[in-house]
Amino acid sequence: DAGVTQSPTHLIKTRGQQVTLRCSPKSGHDTVSWYQQALGQGPQFIFQYYEEEERQRGNFPDRFSGHQYPNYSSELNVNALLLGDSALYLCASTGTPIDEQYFGPGTRLTVT
């Protein structure tokens, strides 16, 4: 059983560009959460998707958007990239009943 997978592993973008990160949840999990982890910081909650809808959102601007597909996989899109968007982006999935969040290895985004 594959765990949470994320792609790509690393990404380098230029300010102003747009980026799409992808996540496949653990088998049987229907909820996907995205986190941003800046260097030396704890994860910051971006948003959570359940049944193809954004269910909850953290304190991130509208430049950050997402999508969940019927197979529960998810995308995180960031528009108009800023230098401050450089971080490790983590995807986590959860199933039912209540269970811990299983994390993927993350995507390291560098904005130059």
Place this chain on the structure above:
Amino acid sequence: AQSVTQPDIHITVSEGASLELRCNYSYGATPYLFWYVQSPGQGLQLLLKYFSGDTLVQGIKGFEAEFKRSQSSFNLRKPSVHWSDAAEYFCAVGSLNAGNNRKLIWGLGTSLAVNP
């Protein structure tokens, strides 16, 4: 406001010594609590979790944690630290009463260094 505080930003211990990492939370609903570990350049791995029942929970790699409701704490302990335990440790809290809302509130982490 919901929050998690890890008072110690950085801790250094000698190999073989005991370890305690502190975690305090402020959460209005019934909490469920986690400790995760993150090695350099790696994702987050669950060490242990508390949902209900026995307040002393055992985790992987010889770690344990004790939930103390009166102190709003969930401290992580290990009786004898190994050099491979050097990593970043995160405490997180979520709600058992939030339906399908699985959002976790995270502490800023404690960086553990282990001296040989």
